[in-house]
Amino acid sequence: MTAVRISAASPEADLRAALRPGVSTVFYSRAESAAQLRAADGLIAELERLRGIRPGTVRLQPLIETPHGISRVHEIAAASKRCVALGLGPHVHTQLGGDSLAYARGECELTAHALELAPMHIDSVRD
Amino acid sequence: MTAQRVRRSWLLIPAHRSDLVERCDQFDADVIVFDVEDLVHDARKAEARANIRPGIDRARRRGAEVFVRCDLDLLYADLEAAVWRGLQGIILPKVTSVEQIREAEDLLAHFEAERGIMQAGLIHEINEFDEPRTTANSLEIQLSLENAQGNHAAVQLLESSPRIRSVSLGRADLVMDLRAEPDGELHLMPFLMQRLIVIASASGVTPIGAWWQANSRGMRASPEHTERSARLGWLAGFKGGLCVEPDQVGPMNRGFTPSEDEASDWAEQCRLRDVAKREAMAWSTS
Numbered sequence: 001m002t003a004v005r006i007s008a009a010s011p012e013a014d015l016r017a018a019l020r021p022g023v024s025t026v027f028y029s030r031a032e033s034a035a036q037l038r039a040a041d042g043l044i045a046e047l048e049r050l051r052g053i054r055p056g057t058v059r060l061q062p063l064i065e066t067p068h069g070i071s072r073v074h075e076i077a078a079a080s081k082r083c084v085a086l087g088l089g090p091h092v093h094t095q096l097g098g099d100s101l102a103y104a105r106g107e108c109e110l111t112a113h114a115l116e117l118a119p120m121h122i123d124s125v126r127d
Numbered sequence: 128m129t130a131q132r133v134r135r136s137w138l139l140i141p142a143h144r145s146d147l148v149e150r151c152d153q154f155d156a157d158v159i160v161f162d163v164e165d166l167v168h169d170a171r172k173a174e175a176r177a178n179i180r181p182g183i184d185r186a187r188r189r190g191a192e193v194f195v196r197c198d199l200d201l202l203y204a205d206l207e208a209a210v211w212r213g214l215q216g217i218i219l220p221k222v223t224s225v226e227q228i229r230e231a232e233d234l235l236a237h238f239e240a241e242r243g244i245m246q247a248g249l250i251h252e253i254n255e256f257d258e259p260r261t262t263a264n265s266l267e268i269q270l271s272l273e274n275a276q277g278n279h280a281a282v283q284l285l286e287s288s289p290r291i292r293s294v295s296l297g298r299a300d301l302v303m304d305l306r307a308e309p310d311g312e313l314h315l316m317p318f319l320m321q322r323l324i325v326i327a328s329a330s331g332v333t334p335i336g337a338w339w340q341a342n343s344r345g346m347r348a349s350p351e352h353t354e355r356s357a358r359l360g361w362l363a364g365f366k367g368g369l370c371v372e373p374d375q376v377g378p379m380n381r382g383f384t385p386s387e388d389e390a391s392d393w394a395e396q397c398r399l400r401d402v403a404k405r406e407a408m409a410w411s412t413s
Contacts, residue, residue, distance in 0.1 A: 021173055052172055052204025 005029055005063075005125070011040050019047045024059060027122075029089055031062030032069045037079035044082065058082060063089025063122065067096070070104045073111045086112040087120035131333065133393075133400040134158045134192065134293075135357075135367040136379035139346070140182075141166035142175035142195075147373075148182040152189040154373045157380065157400065159186040163205050164198045164220055166371075172201065176208030183213040187247065190407035194218055194269065199227055202234060210238035213247050216267035216290075220297055223276040225287045228268070232288055235266050262289040269335065273297030274304040278319060285330040294327050295335040295369060296320065298345045312340075324364040336360055337368030337382070346371045350378045357382020 003025035006014035011028065019026065028040055037060065044058050060082035064073055077086045087108050096104055105121065112119040138156035140147045142163050151159050161182050167175045179195060186193045196218040197205035209217065219231055238244065245264045258264060268290045272278045278296075285291055302313050313319075320336060327334035338359035339345045346369055348356060353375040360368055361383045368379055380401075385394040 022170070049203045052176065052201045054169060054200050 003027060008036065012043060015040065015043050015047060019044065021051060021053050026058060026060050028060060028062045030065045030069065030091060031076050032066060033072060034075040034079035037062060037076055041080040041082055059084055061085055064108055065089040065091035065095065070107055073108055077111055077115050077117060083117065085118035085120045089122050090125045133396050135383035136376045137335065137367060137369040138373065138376055139166065139369060139371045142178045142182065143167050143171040145178060148178045149185065151182060151186045152191065154376050156191055156376045158194055159191045160194045160196050160218060162196045164196045176204065179208050180211045183211055187213045190404040196220060202231060206234045206238055210235065210242060210244050212244055214266060215246055216269060218269045218271055220271040221273045221300065222270050222284055223274065225284065228284065228287050231268060232290060239266060265290060267292045269293040269295060271295045271297045273300035281326045282330060285326065285332055291332055293333040293335050294323060296323055298339060333366050334364060335367050336365045338363055350374050354378035354382045
């Protein structure tokens with residue numbers, strides 16, 4: 001299983017470059033809106049078709065890492081059927097700490113349960 | 128309309144098996160079917176697709192016709208890899224709706240136009256590539272009806288496109304969809320085979336299948352079982368059958384060739400086909 005993490009700054013270029021047969025999961029870093037996820041979902045569907053990947057099999061996991069992301073976590077997570085797990089990403093540590101981090105973590109976990117997604121928390125990414 | 132082609136043996140080759148693809152011209156099949164569907168694991172689809180184009184050239188060297196069995200879910204990528212000069216058509220498995228056939232037609236038309244592909248002629252046939260495109264020289268489709276829904280909608284599906292010129296049953300998948308009897312046999316199979324012959328004749332397409340019976344293990348049957356199934360299939364009205372083992376090809380060809388005393392136009396066509404294949408073999412080895 002191979003996962004790729006794409007940047008919210010260049011999701012389309014990243015997906016076109018990275019989504020090949022064999023990639024099972026796409027992490028969307030700094031996700032902040034449902035529209036971002038819907039756009040990525042549509043592009044993944046198109047690339048699945050063109051590149052011979054079984055339709056609907058690539059997962060799309062938003063990484064909640066910013067205050068905007070936390071405030072809209074429910075709509076972000078509900079935006080794509082490809083989303084099966086939800087949680088904070090490593091970048092959150094540069095934005096939040098202490099009580100607000102605890103709140104963000106709780107908010108994500110609660111939303112994950114509400115939408116029947118697997119709670120997840122990626123603390124760090126190895127360079 | 129051109130005369131019906133003699134296609135007695137349809138040998139399915141998993142396209143990722145390079146060892147088989149490289150030898151596919153030696154199996155004497157009337158039709159080589161490169162499979163990129165159920166016989167190929169998802170992880171090996173890319174390899175399988177890449178083998179199709181050289182495989183087509185290899186198969187045609189000794190006079191076989193070439194089809195590709197595609198996955199409905201992966202149609203764009205499969206057809207992008209398959210539509211090259213020398214291909215006769217595709218097999219669409221597990222079809223249940225007219226929309227799926229439309230999608231395949233659109234993609235075939237797209238790649239035909241983009242690449243200048245027409246249905247290839249057989250040996251001795253003159254093929255003019257500046258002829259206008261017609262139904263007869265466009266790539267054709269064989270429908271494989273592998274579930275209850277597809278069999279139920281068979282007439283509608285068969286009549287939905289002029290590209291559809293043959294039809295077969297997917298026995299293994301039918302067993303999964305319709306539930307086999309405790310002995311492993313599908314009691315609906317004789318009914319479905321006879322029904323297929325009636326529907327195909329009524330719709331003007333060729334029914335493909337052998338009269339597989341209990342314990343003959345279908346496409347993997349022994350050569351003896353295969354010849355008996357082919358013979359019974361011929362008598363029931365089928366014009367050829369699919370198989371997956373190279374040693375089933377000879378029995379298929381024999382079973383679907385009428386004997387001397389039932390001499391007919393079809394017997395003559397079968398004889399000409401065998402002569403053409405032998406001549407192609409002689410040229411390619413000389």
